[in-house]
Amino acid sequence: MHPNRFEPQAGQESVWDYPRPAILEDTTKHIRIICNDIVLAETDRAKRVLETSHPPCYYIPIEDIKMEYLVETSRRTMCEWKGISQYYDIAIADKYIQNAGWRYTLPTPNFVDIQNSISFYGSLMDACYVNDELITPQDGDFYGGWITSDIVGPFKGEVGTWGW
Structure with missing residues (x-):
């Protein structure tokens, strides 16, 4: 079963x-992530992953992230397209967020360019911006896509979409 596609406007x-x-x-869009009132990450050098039915996930180079707030975890997952990922918790002052971000440490050949970049769950951050637009996190706790006004769905992750 596939949903009715929303027709994109100009x-x-x-x-x-x-x-x-x-x-x-690659994307030159300005990406900014706020967590516990700190600019955790900011870049104009992000990459985005595009996949049918999903809003994009943005991957930020490690050099553009305040890595002192990230704690590597033992959690690993596997994506058939991107490879094997590891997860990071965030620890800022009294705030601790488990599995807030991930990166592909053993990427497939088509995704080797994000090996040293991290993506974050927008739903766990105070705010995430794409070109100064506040994003809407993709529904559900499995996917990490970011919805902006220039993206239309419907999006996988919403209630009733697991069968797509």
């Missing part, structure tokens, strides 16, 4: 036009 992308398998692309 300047918008439909996640139903994104490819499967997923692809990686």
Whole structure:
């Protein structure tokens, strides 16, 4: 079962036009993440992963992240397209967020360019911005996509979408 695709307007992308398998692309959009009132990450050098039915996940170079607040965990997962990832907790003052971000330490050949970049769950941050637009986190606790006004769905992760 596939949902009814929303028709994109001028300047918008439909996640139903994104490819499967997923692809990686550079973006010059300005990315900023706020956590516990600290700018945790900020870059104009992010990459984004595009996959059918998903809003993009943005991967930020480690050099553009305040890594002193990240704690590597033992959690590992595997994605058939991207490879094996490890997770990070965030510890800022009295705030501790488990499994807040991830990176592909053993990426597949098509995703080696994000090996030294981390993506974050927008739902666990105070705020995430793409070009100064506050994002809406993708529904559910499995996917980490960021929804902005230039992306239309419907999006996988919403109630009733696991069968897509």
